[in-house]
Amino acid sequence: MSEFCPICGHESVETRSGQFSFEPPENIPGGMIVIENAQWQECSECGEQILPPELLEALDKVRYQRLGLLAPDEIKAIRVRAGLNQTEIAQKLGIGEKTYTRWESGRSIQNRSSDTLIRLFDQNPELFERLDVQRNPQRREQIQNYFHQLCSGAMQQKPCAVAAHGDELSMSDQQQLTECLILLSNIIKVL
Ligand SMILES: [Zn+2]
Known part of the structure; x- marks a missing residue:
């Protein structure tokens, strides 16, 4: 069963399958590109080829590989x-x-x-x-300052320093949180 060719208008477009060969432009090294087990449509009158997306992708992949570039x-x-x-x-x-x-x-x-x-x-x-x-040294400083403030605030038991939940924390939780913050701020200092 043939379909009409968009180029010559003859009812002679048929599905082909097997080895598809393609001569790439000169900037692609390595000569002819050959794709095995391909399927495409071809007009037997004028030779026009209509390639499905899968075959176009396979050809592209080879092009990128030959140019040494990521696809x-x-x-x-x-x-x-x-x-x-x-x-x-x-x-x-x-x-x-x-x-x-x-x-x-x-x-x-x-x-x-x-x-x-x-x-x-x-x-x-x-x-x-x-x-x-490296490009933005202030960023590191900002982070260090933030933790330093958080830390000294927590040590003086200022509720605002341990965020909105500070008031609801028990003494032992507050202590644990303070220890965590001191630890964190020391880690940040050596980074
Ligand atoms: Zn044709």
Whole structure:
């Protein structure tokens, strides 16, 4: 059963299956791309090929591999592994959110150095945290001050210092909380 060809108009489009060969553009090294067990539609009159999404994806995957770049689904997997949304990972990488979104959707291809950046982030997300603190030394200071105030407040048994529940705490709970805060503030100091 044939369908009409969108190019030549003949009723001669048929489903083909097997090995699909594709000659990629010159910027993709490695010559002909061959996908095994593929399925597509082809017009026997004019030769027009209509490729289903799965085959297009498989071809894309080979293209990214040959260029030595992460494919869109691999970029997405890295983001999901880090537990970040698109806005957050864009901030970490220091790029625009739209730029990042285009990489993940495959609408544009990241260059080599951006690809390296994403791979580095995947292998060492803590390093990016440390860079954030280096760039913004006030952040560490703010955290230290916050705990210091919380801590000295708790030691003087000021209810406001141990948040809204301070009044309802028993003496022993208050003591435990104070000890926890001192411990925390010491940890923060050495970080
Ligand atoms: Zn045709």
